[in-house]
Amino acid sequence: EPEVTQTPxxxxxxxxxxxxxxxxxxxNHLYFYWYRQILGQKVEFLVSFYNxxxxxKSEIFDDQFSxxxxxxxxxxxxxxxxxxxxxxxxxCASSEDYLPSEQFFGPGTRLTVL
Amino acid sequence: xxxxxxxxxxxxxxxxxxxxxxCSYTVSGLRGLFWYRQDPGKGxxxxxxxxxxxxxxxxERLKATLTKKESFxxxxxxxxxxxxxxxxxxxxxxxxxxxxxxxxxxxxVKP
Numbered sequence: 488e489p490e491v492t493q494t495p496x497x498x499x500x501x502x503x504x505x506x507x508x509x510x511x512x513x514x515n516h517l518y519f520y521w522y523r524q525i526l527g528q529k530v531e532f533l534v535s536f537y538n539x540x541x542x543x544k545s546e547i548f549d550d551q552f553s554x555x556x557x558x559x560x561x562x563x564x565x566x567x568x569x570x571x572x573x574x575x576x577x578x579c580a581s582s583e584d585y586l587p588s589e590q591f592f593g594p595g596t597r598l599t600v601l
Numbered sequence: 602x603x604x605x606x607x608x609x610x611x612x613x614x615x616x617x618x619x620x621x622x623x624c625s626y627t628v629s630g631l632r633g634l635f636w637y638r639q640d641p642g643k644g645x646x647x648x649x650x651x652x653x654x655x656x657x658x659x660x661e662r663l664k665a666t667l668t669k670k671e672s673f674x675x676x677x678x679x680x681x682x683x684x685x686x687x688x689x690x691x692x693x694x695x696x697x698x699x700x701x702x703x704x705x706x707x708x709x710v711k712p
Contacts, residue, residue: 530702535699580644589650592647595643
Protein backbone atom coordinates (compact mmCIF):
# COMPACT_ATOMS: atom_id res chain seq x y z
CA GLU A 488 0.00 0.00 0.00
CA PRO A 489 1.46 3.39 -0.97
CA GLU A 490 2.40 5.64 1.92
CA VAL A 491 3.91 9.01 2.71
CA THR A 492 7.47 8.81 4.00
CA GLN A 493 9.43 11.40 5.96
CA THR A 494 13.08 11.87 6.86
CA PRO A 495 14.67 12.19 9.29
CA UNK A 496 12.51 10.65 11.99
CA UNK A 497 14.19 12.84 14.62
CA UNK A 498 16.16 16.05 14.15
CA UNK A 499 17.98 17.86 16.92
CA UNK A 500 19.25 21.36 16.22
CA UNK A 501 20.53 24.43 17.98
CA UNK A 502 18.40 27.57 18.20
CA UNK A 503 19.05 29.83 15.21
CA UNK A 504 20.08 27.00 12.89
CA UNK A 505 18.32 26.14 9.64
CA UNK A 506 16.62 22.77 9.24
CA UNK A 507 15.11 21.04 6.25
CA UNK A 508 12.49 18.36 6.76
CA UNK A 509 11.90 16.01 3.85
CA UNK A 510 8.85 14.14 2.64
CA UNK A 511 8.02 11.82 -0.23
CA UNK A 512 4.26 12.04 -0.90
CA UNK A 513 2.21 9.23 -2.41
CA UNK A 514 3.22 9.06 -6.05
CA ASN A 515 -0.07 9.90 -7.81
CA HIS A 516 -1.05 12.63 -5.35
CA LEU A 517 -0.97 16.25 -6.47
CA TYR A 518 -1.64 18.17 -3.24
CA PHE A 519 0.83 18.34 -0.40
CA TYR A 520 0.61 19.64 3.14
CA TRP A 521 2.61 20.27 6.28
CA TYR A 522 1.10 20.12 9.74
CA ARG A 523 2.71 20.28 13.14
CA GLN A 524 1.82 18.96 16.57
CA ILE A 525 3.40 20.44 19.65
CA LEU A 526 3.59 17.85 22.45
CA GLY A 527 0.19 17.46 24.07
CA GLN A 528 -1.54 19.87 21.70
CA LYS A 529 -3.73 19.69 18.61
CA VAL A 530 -2.49 18.97 15.12
CA GLU A 531 -2.17 22.37 13.40
CA PHE A 532 -2.21 23.19 9.69
CA LEU A 533 0.84 25.01 8.33
CA VAL A 534 0.64 25.07 4.53
CA SER A 535 -0.78 23.43 1.45
CA PHE A 536 1.02 23.23 -1.90
CA TYR A 537 -0.07 22.48 -5.44
CA ASN A 538 1.51 22.90 -8.84
CA UNK A 539 4.66 24.39 -7.31
CA UNK A 540 2.76 27.07 -5.48
CA UNK A 541 1.44 27.61 -1.98
CA UNK A 542 -2.37 27.23 -1.99
CA UNK A 543 -3.10 28.16 1.60
CA LYS A 544 -1.04 28.92 4.66
CA SER A 545 -1.81 29.53 8.31
CA GLU A 546 -0.66 32.34 10.58
CA ILE A 547 1.99 29.98 11.94
CA PHE A 548 3.64 29.79 8.51
CA ASP A 549 5.57 33.06 8.68
CA ASP A 550 8.68 34.22 6.83
CA GLN A 551 10.84 31.73 8.73
CA PHE A 552 9.15 28.87 6.90
CA SER A 553 9.32 27.89 3.25
CA UNK A 554 8.30 24.87 1.19
CA UNK A 555 9.69 23.47 -2.01
CA UNK A 556 9.27 20.57 -4.39
CA UNK A 557 12.87 20.31 -5.59
CA UNK A 558 12.24 17.32 -7.85
CA UNK A 559 9.45 14.99 -8.93
CA UNK A 560 9.24 13.10 -5.68
CA UNK A 561 10.40 15.17 -2.69
CA UNK A 562 8.55 17.90 -0.80
CA UNK A 563 10.49 19.88 1.79
CA UNK A 564 9.82 22.22 4.68
CA UNK A 565 12.60 24.62 5.61
CA UNK A 566 12.79 26.55 8.83
CA UNK A 567 15.41 29.27 8.41
CA UNK A 568 16.26 30.21 11.99
CA UNK A 569 14.81 27.78 14.47
CA UNK A 570 13.34 28.87 17.78
CA UNK A 571 12.70 26.86 20.92
CA UNK A 572 8.96 27.02 20.21
CA UNK A 573 9.47 25.29 16.86
CA UNK A 574 10.04 22.03 18.74
CA UNK A 575 7.21 19.75 17.61
CA UNK A 576 6.27 16.78 15.46
CA UNK A 577 6.02 17.84 11.83
CA UNK A 578 3.74 15.81 9.62
CA CYS A 579 3.68 15.80 5.86
CA ALA A 580 0.45 14.77 4.13
CA SER A 581 -0.73 14.35 0.58
CA SER A 582 -4.05 14.00 -1.23
CA GLU A 583 -5.18 13.03 -4.68
CA ASP A 584 -7.89 15.67 -4.90
CA TYR A 585 -8.32 19.24 -3.76
CA LEU A 586 -11.83 19.23 -2.32
CA PRO A 587 -12.88 17.22 -0.53
CA SER A 588 -9.44 15.95 0.22
CA GLU A 589 -8.72 12.75 2.08
CA GLN A 590 -5.27 13.55 3.35
CA PHE A 591 -2.81 10.77 4.11
CA PHE A 592 -0.16 11.51 6.67
CA GLY A 593 3.44 10.44 7.04
CA PRO A 594 5.00 9.14 10.26
CA GLY A 595 6.36 12.57 11.19
CA THR A 596 9.69 14.18 12.02
CA ARG A 597 10.29 15.05 15.64
CA LEU A 598 12.14 18.37 15.72
CA THR A 599 13.92 19.29 18.94
CA VAL A 600 15.40 22.79 19.18
CA LEU A 601 17.92 23.26 21.98
CA UNK B 602 -13.52 30.73 13.47
CA UNK B 603 -13.85 27.01 12.87
CA UNK B 604 -13.79 24.94 16.06
CA UNK B 605 -13.67 21.23 16.77
CA UNK B 606 -14.15 19.84 20.28
CA UNK B 607 -13.78 16.18 21.16
CA UNK B 608 -15.04 14.41 24.26
CA UNK B 609 -14.14 12.73 26.44
CA UNK B 610 -10.42 13.56 26.48
CA UNK B 611 -9.68 10.04 27.68
CA UNK B 612 -11.75 6.86 27.84
CA UNK B 613 -10.92 3.58 29.52
CA UNK B 614 -12.89 0.52 28.43
CA UNK B 615 -12.76 -3.14 29.18
CA UNK B 616 -12.34 -5.40 26.19
CA UNK B 617 -15.78 -5.95 24.68
CA UNK B 618 -17.32 -2.87 26.31
CA UNK B 619 -18.86 -0.76 23.52
CA UNK B 620 -18.88 3.03 23.68
CA UNK B 621 -18.95 6.23 21.61
CA UNK B 622 -16.62 9.15 21.10
CA UNK B 623 -18.01 12.60 20.36
CA CYS B 624 -16.81 15.32 17.99
CA SER B 625 -18.68 18.65 18.08
CA TYR B 626 -17.90 21.18 15.40
CA THR B 627 -18.65 24.79 14.51
CA VAL B 628 -17.88 25.76 10.95
CA SER B 629 -19.29 28.28 8.50
CA GLY B 630 -20.06 25.45 6.08
CA LEU B 631 -18.95 21.85 6.34
CA ARG B 632 -17.26 20.35 3.32
CA GLY B 633 -16.18 17.17 5.07
CA LEU B 634 -15.53 15.64 8.48
CA PHE B 635 -12.65 13.22 8.89
CA TRP B 636 -11.75 10.65 11.53
CA TYR B 637 -8.17 9.59 12.07
CA ARG B 638 -6.45 7.19 14.43
CA GLN B 639 -3.10 8.18 15.91
CA ASP B 640 -0.77 5.81 17.73
CA PRO B 641 1.90 7.28 20.07
CA GLY B 642 4.74 8.89 18.13
CA LYS B 643 3.08 8.20 14.77
CA GLY B 644 1.21 10.15 12.15
CA UNK B 645 -2.58 10.23 11.91
CA UNK B 646 -4.00 7.24 10.05
CA UNK B 647 -7.06 7.97 7.91
CA UNK B 648 -10.26 6.14 8.90
CA UNK B 649 -13.38 7.83 7.47
CA UNK B 650 -14.77 10.82 5.62
CA UNK B 651 -18.34 11.99 6.18
CA UNK B 652 -19.88 14.67 3.97
CA UNK B 653 -23.49 15.24 4.96
CA UNK B 654 -25.82 14.85 7.94
CA UNK B 655 -27.23 11.35 8.22
CA UNK B 656 -24.26 9.70 6.57
CA UNK B 657 -22.69 6.64 8.22
CA UNK B 658 -19.46 4.75 7.49
CA UNK B 659 -18.25 1.46 8.99
CA UNK B 660 -14.91 -0.30 9.23
CA GLU B 661 -14.50 -3.41 11.33
CA ARG B 662 -15.51 -2.47 14.91
CA LEU B 663 -15.80 1.27 14.11
CA LYS B 664 -18.83 3.17 12.87
CA ALA B 665 -18.88 6.90 12.25
CA THR B 666 -22.05 8.99 12.06
CA LEU B 667 -22.68 12.66 11.30
CA THR B 668 -25.31 15.23 12.27
CA LYS B 669 -25.37 18.96 11.53
CA LYS B 670 -23.47 19.74 14.74
CA GLU B 671 -21.53 16.63 15.72
CA SER B 672 -20.11 13.29 14.76
CA PHE B 673 -19.87 10.11 16.75
CA UNK B 674 -17.37 7.30 16.47
CA UNK B 675 -18.99 4.17 17.83
CA UNK B 676 -16.69 1.35 18.90
CA UNK B 677 -18.36 -2.03 19.17
CA UNK B 678 -16.75 -4.76 21.30
CA UNK B 679 -13.33 -3.08 21.32
CA UNK B 680 -10.08 -5.02 21.57
CA UNK B 681 -6.80 -3.90 23.17
CA UNK B 682 -5.39 -3.19 19.71
CA UNK B 683 -8.03 -0.47 19.30
CA UNK B 684 -6.19 1.55 21.96
CA UNK B 685 -5.06 4.82 20.34
CA UNK B 686 -5.96 8.49 20.12
CA UNK B 687 -8.86 9.15 17.77
CA UNK B 688 -8.80 12.50 16.03
CA UNK B 689 -11.64 14.35 14.37
CA UNK B 690 -10.98 17.04 11.76
CA UNK B 691 -13.17 19.27 9.60
CA UNK B 692 -12.72 20.87 6.24
CA UNK B 693 -14.72 24.09 5.96
CA UNK B 694 -16.09 25.64 2.80
CA UNK B 695 -14.29 28.94 3.40
CA UNK B 696 -10.93 27.46 4.38
CA UNK B 697 -9.59 25.84 1.26
CA UNK B 698 -8.38 22.32 1.84
CA UNK B 699 -6.87 22.73 5.28
CA UNK B 700 -8.00 20.44 8.07
CA UNK B 701 -8.92 21.81 11.50
CA UNK B 702 -8.36 19.16 14.16
CA UNK B 703 -9.90 18.53 17.53
CA UNK B 704 -7.83 17.63 20.55
CA UNK B 705 -8.53 13.93 20.26
CA UNK B 706 -9.87 11.21 22.54
CA UNK B 707 -7.31 8.84 24.02
CA UNK B 708 -8.87 5.40 24.13
CA UNK B 709 -7.44 2.66 26.34
CA VAL B 710 -8.92 -0.83 26.06
CA LYS B 711 -7.91 -3.25 28.79
CA PRO B 712 -8.00 -7.02 28.29
